[in-house]
Amino acid sequence: MRGWKEKMLSSPGKEVLIKAVAQSLPTYMMSIFLLAKGIIYELHSAMAKFWWGSSEEHHKIHWLRWEKLCRPKAMGGMGFRDMRVFNQALLAKQIWRLMKQTNSLVARIMKARYFKNDSICVWSDAWLPGPSSSHVPTPLANANMHLMVSDLIDPNKNCSNVNMLAQNLTMEDIQAVYEIPISDRRPEDKRYWWPKGDGMFSAKIIWDQSEFKEIVLMASATSCAERVSWVIHRLDQHSGAIFLAMAWVWTLHNKRLFEDKPPSPPQILHGLSRMVMDYREYAKCVYVRPLISTLPSSNHWCPPPINWVKVNTDAVVFENGEIGLGMVGRNEHGSIIAVSCMLITANWAPKLAEAAAARFGLDVAGRMGMHQVLLESDAQKLIIAFRNRRPSRCSWGLITEDVIYKLDSFESSNVSHVKRGGYIVAHLAARICSMPREEVIYVTNFPQTFLELAAFDMQ
Template sequence: MAPDSLACRVLKARYFKNDSILEARRGYDPSFTWRSLWGAKSLLMEGLRCRIGNGHQVSLWDDAWLQGEGMGRVPTFNLEAGLYLKVASIIDQEHGCWDIDAARELLTEDDVGRVLAIPISKRLPPDEMYWWPSKDGCYTVKSGYWMGRRGSVRAACFGDDENSCELWRDRFGWVLKNLGENDGGRFLAIAWAIWTIRNQRIFDESPPSPEVVITGFIKMVSEYRVYAQRVLGDSARGSSRPANSWSPPASGAIKINTDAYVPGNGVVGLGAVARDENGCIRWIWSRRVRARWDVEVAEAQAAIFGLEIAQEKGETAPMLECDALSLINALKCGASFRSAVGLCVDDINYLCNCFPNSSVSHVKRGGNAVAHLVARLCETVGDTIVMASDFPHAMSAIAELDLI
């Protein structure tokens, strides 16, 4: 409902004149429209989270701002802390990052770990609300329907993450490559059968026997392979798509490849490497930070890191390239996301606009090997490695292989 619409203005004047709709009461003898909206309020409250910008508008204890499953609120209240503290109290406002020492004074270690999973922008924009079950942070009927029917965990499974198809395609490609044609086909048949059984258990009252379904799918795939070989011959095998390789930028420009290393122990490695039109490495920059970002956020932070270094180096026409397809698609579509990842996308767009000429592109992991090694260079949290010459032999060798 648009805020300036007649219906919204009438409802606000009567039911929540001095508050937001989330703080409004049901009231006495409400209209049918307001009763309907009120009935869906609990669903809305379950899916809404606060995206942290500067933290001045978000209550540390009362608002839902933590990521992950559950209600999103801090579960353990600190009796010695102030009742009306804001999230800004645990943010280093000068450097635009979390104040870990302040967070540990107020929160438990588990809660601090959840805080470290949230990215912070150095721009410290205003706080916003977002719908966490959807990828872009905007409410959709589909995600709202599944949340109402199956709960928050189900809603996350049935979200609008179309980019995950590419991720699963790469994973299945790796499995098929290592198992071979026959075992790979059997593996896909079993995976297909498991997914079918899962759907039948959720939506059907009397699901069939798993053994019967799996055996039937394996037989069907085997019979189809025989049929396709007889009818189509060698063309049934198809041809595998070659992996993308690194390509040099235009003359006078540099290409900045970035990558992130997420070992899963509360630290993240960020790496950036700049190369010219001849494929020669201009500089590499590696840093290890204390954070619990997921892979998507870590890749976005690595891109931010690379552009910041390019800005410090005085580059004028950087070409940002990484192997995170969902991130590149988000940057190219130009849409503004309200989710935590969307905050990182906004930072990347802001940095790109600081250059006279800049562009973004995607490359598969095989063409991003140098940046992958750079992200693993640092071994201690807080360390930064900068090189403009005498690069490690492994990196130089891989950079030369990219040109073959």
């Protein structure tokens, strides 16, 4: 940067040079090594001296700390990078790649050298569901301190080993273990990023958790226009329109109160209409409809194609910690050919319960010898995940992968979304089971309530 001092750059020129050159040059090095605090300090000091025009002969006053210059411009800063946080984000991204791409050359070399045993330890790894990444169980007095998580699973029944849990874990931790779904395929253990819902790591999360997040959320702008812009960017489309309407009325109120300029009714109507129209044009460019709204869905039950079976599934989360799973299989005529339900004890989120219901329904369909299956559910995000056929690292990712695996096992399969009015029969099936861990299945002599609801769907 010293080679540019004779150029007498303006402030915008210095800003571009710092962001495009000074803060970009060490990116590759910071993605490999954790820089010492002294080096970070020297980098910040060199950029600050260049920004304020200091040199070896002349030392100028730094009117703001570098930490404040790293704030967004709307907060009074210049938007420069905090190199310490940026270094941590890049290294975290490399660690995530090593865990995700286990077959890469670098991952295999690192594993052979530093972590040969990649099994998850019960007492040192964070594997229990909880509010943070440091939730580990508490061992009992006579617990096995070399216990692995795989030892807590019964390989024959593919469920939790009750005896091993009772011998090593407290009752509170045992209840947390029961909340973890177990995959039918017994895949390798995977790590997921708990702050995000999809379980995938991103460097942006590291920045969001830095010291500047609270400042961005709490700070205010300097002028009225900046304050309005600040509020608009933090409201949804409907709330933004209401806010602008109130701002226009308040402006007219102030003109009447302080400038003694009473507006006429046409002026009020014209100004309000113009503001709403301008905001609608702005909203078209800013607010983008999410992918979920583009998913085709039906308001009522529709018959499947000829020789296909539509499998409707649903889950009901009860207040006593039990979850009811239900499935209904129906042919192209709307006739019921199978009804099954099961009651399990688990403290699962609704999305995880819906994924388990879909897996349960396909499992019943496979055991009954169905070949062409159309899976239908009211859970939009799950249906999108089934269609995309992409692996997921979220809390319900293993169950989603089980569903995709089961869909591929049929001769033909597809998925569809239905709204609340199209799965009332499956919803009833999820509610009727009363015995935990016992599957109830009807292939003949269906209860009269199911037949009546199915006939109502066909009307």
